[in-house]
Amino acid sequence: MANPTAKTIYYLPGYGGQLGTGLGRALMDRGFDVAGRETRGDFRSLPFDEQIATVGQDLKDHFWHDEARVICNSFGAYLFLHAQTQMPSFPGRVLLLSPIVGEFANAQARTSFSPPRPTRLKELAEAGLLPIPHVCEIHVGEDDWQSIPANVQALGQLTGISVTVVLGSGHDLGVNYVGSLLKKWLNLDLT
Template identity: 70%
Template sequence: MAQKTVYYLPGAGGQLATGLGRSLMDRGFDVTGRETRGAFRSLPFEDQVQSVVEDLKTHFWHEQAQVICNSFGAYLFLQAQAQMPAFVGRVLLLSPIVGEFTSEETRTTFSPPRPHRLRDLAEAGQFNAPARCEIHVGGEDWQSIPANVEAFGRLTGIPVTVVPQGGHNLGKEYVGTLLDRWLIAAP
């Protein structure tokens, strides 16, 4: 695949051609990946993760590969990464889900499949983190919980940027500026 292609995993129910995917296309990139809805969302979780593993190993296992994941898409990527050697391309994780969360304010609880696996692997020093990866999370994100994301980053060596006053949606302006910097830094 060309360097101008980005492998994208959107949040739950996300599409490749809207939101962040559209923003990438508007910057001249081809966007491929998995929409986290429809037939893909209907697959058992392990099959979703295995699809991501196969996509990365078959089409994106090279140093020029660029992977961008948002929210639950980042959770899928991290679960896939847990089954592979450290990914050789560049990875940008936005508002990643790294385990279960609860919000008293919204009275919402979410426990993804294998909610403790990433933390357990990281704590045991057994998570093969990509060498060129960065995480951005909102300081007020009740889904990605910045303290949990920062702990995961410390354990895995992945740099984490906490965006002050940022929620789960980091905002078009912040993400646009980040994309412009990150995409230009491509090898």
């Protein structure tokens, strides 16, 4: 049951993620209601265009105000950034953790991932055409082979988004780091 006095945060977890576990659970434990899209099941089976249209519609219908808070992790950040390409700059506050910003590969792990439209964000940013939320910050681990810190920093430089590279961290920024970050980020005065 939703807490009518709590602020609601729109959350997009990583690929295959759930709203009520991990970071979503940490937000609930801090007294926030969590809305968003689980990146699994029916939503995951939608074509990419429908996924980003759904995220954009969620934001426009329920979170289009300057006090809105959005937190995205990994592939959830990729979805958010692509939804942002189809609307004006989001008026609220956005926190992107270990964002996927294009394709990546890791020879040691023998794995790679090429998301839909892997170069779109970079191309729009280079052309100065990527709409950016009014308040946005990114945190990425220095050893993150999925988010690739150099690519994330390049996106930040092109767009003016603040990027923090977390020393000694990989794709998982760690409970202690994220806990401290949430404490600071959630307590900011939004007026």
